[in-house]
Amino acid sequence: MTNIVSLSKFAVIKLSGEQSHSFLQGQVTCNVDDISKRDWQAGAHCNAKGKAWSTFVAFEQDNDIYLIMTKESAEPSLAELNKYGVFSKTEISDDSSNWHxxxxxxxxxxxxxxxxxxxxxxxxxxxxxxxxxxxxxxxxYNEVMSGRAHLFANTSGEYVPQMINLQALNYISFNKGCYMGQEMVARMRYLGKNKRALYIAEIDGKYELTPGHDVYKAMNGNRRSAGKVINSAFFNGKTVFQLVLPNDTDLTDTIYLDSENDEQLRLLPLPYSLEQD
Structure with missing residues (x-):
């Protein structure tokens, strides 16, 4: 195996018990039935207002379900899942110590x-x-460039899934029935209420910006916040970013890293389409 690196930002949540599937089906955006049919399935865990606590990839092993998400987003997700899990025959735990x-x-x-x-x-x-x-x-770097969003402490609970392009990567089932936040997620799709989207950008050099950091756009001679950093990574002399910006942002628009300095980000094409089926 080549180019293997240790990943320290992730946690693993485990659900076990006879009602784990039915319980999780009412909590997350993906169709939980697909987890056992496929090698893995991606999804999001939202609050009642449809804003995502976490994004995850899930797999099933020995009838248990495992959710892989960032450690920072796992904290609120685990607390919320346990809040409602007590009413089902399911045991929900942080299983990170058992995985590398x-x-x-x-x-x-x-x-x-x-x-x-x-x-x-x-x-x-x-x-x-x-x-x-x-x-x-x-x-x-490759994960940022893939356009697959992960949430951290400053971005957990801030975005409806479509604001971070999750619909383009099969994180959302629109025919599975009700789940936490489903009404808002459906409204974004069918009523066209979403005004934001995830963009990818790059800049030469190394810049360390935490998720939630503001980026700026020149408006009427001043710089105003245009959106926020979701994730970033540095590799091979470049820093790449995932940004949440107004969804009418053009790739030729100038986005600044700072409200005063002149470092400019280059917006890049997404590796997928945002067009609805």
């Missing part, structure tokens, strides 16, 4: 391998893998 997560460019037949994008894998192991790299910049 890695990123690589190829699958591994002996480990749980999730291909998030071509030649871009998330893998899970019960045992620590010796000799892996600790610098995960290259893996996160």
């Amino acid at each position: 997560l890695y990123g690589t460019t190829e699958a591994h037949s002996e480990l749980k391998s999730i291909e998030l994008a071509p030649n871009h894998f998330l893998i899970l192991s019960r045992q620590m893998i010796d000799g892996c790299e600790q610098d995960d910049g290259s893996w996160w």
